[in-house]
Amino acid sequence: MLQRIQSLFLIGYVIAILGCCLRFPIDFDLDSEEIKVIINNLPYLFILLGLVNLFLFLNRKIQIIMNIILLFFSIGYEILVFNEIYSQIETQQQLIIFRFTLALVSWLMLIFANKYIKKDEVLTRSLDRLR
Numbered sequence: 001m002l003q004r005i006q007s008l009f010l011i012g013y014v015i016a017i018l019g020c021c022l023r024f025p026i027d028f029d030l031d032s033e034e035i036k037v038i039i040n041n042l043p044y045l046f047i048l049l050g051l052v053n054l055f056l057f058l059n060r061k062i063q064i065i066m067n068i069i070l071l072f073f074s075i076g077y078e079i080l081v082f083n084e085i086y087s088q089i090e091t092q093q094q095l096i097i098f099r100f101t102l103a104l105v106s107w108l109m110l111i112f113a114n115k116y117i118k119k120d121e122v123l124t125r126s127l128d129r130l131r
Contacts, residue, residue, distance in 0.1 A: 006120065007054055009113035014050040016106035017043055017074070024099040026081050042077050046070060060121045064114055071110045078103045 021043035030036040049070055056063045078100065085096060 004057065004116070004120070006113040006116040007057065009109045009116065010050055010054045013070075013106045013109040013113065014047050014054075016102050016109060017046050017050065020099055020102045020106070021047075024095060024102075026084060028084055039080070042073075046074055046077070060117050060124075064117050064121075067110050067114045067117070071107060074103070074107060074110070 028036050028039050030039070049066065053063055053066045053070070056066065
């Protein structure tokens with residue numbers, strides 16, 4: 001349901017993560033090729049889960065839990081990215097600041113989506129009491 005404000009916030013989250021991973025890709029220097037492939041594809045998993053979460057509007061409790069999980073894993077991933085590019089801060093400062101600004105915007109989108117999903121849940125419960 002795209003007319004709900006929380007759906008627009010979830011679409012904003014997907015667009016912000018897509019901008020992060022397509023505009024500012026990070027190449028991790030790891031020994032294991034399998035782990036490197038998994039870590040490099042994590043943003044695409046976040047995008048997929050965000051889109052799946054968009055269509056779970058009928059089950060708001062699962063949507064809230066999935067948003068919280070996405071938020072924590074996204075924060076963990078950005079900490080991993082920051083750890084990886086810490087040495088490049090002086091040379092590519094503008095790009096790094098823009099990437100982390102996009103990540104912060106995506107986190108805020110998830111937080112606001114949760115806020116409005118909870119409001120929607122309270123409204124639905126109050127209407128059920130009136131029936």
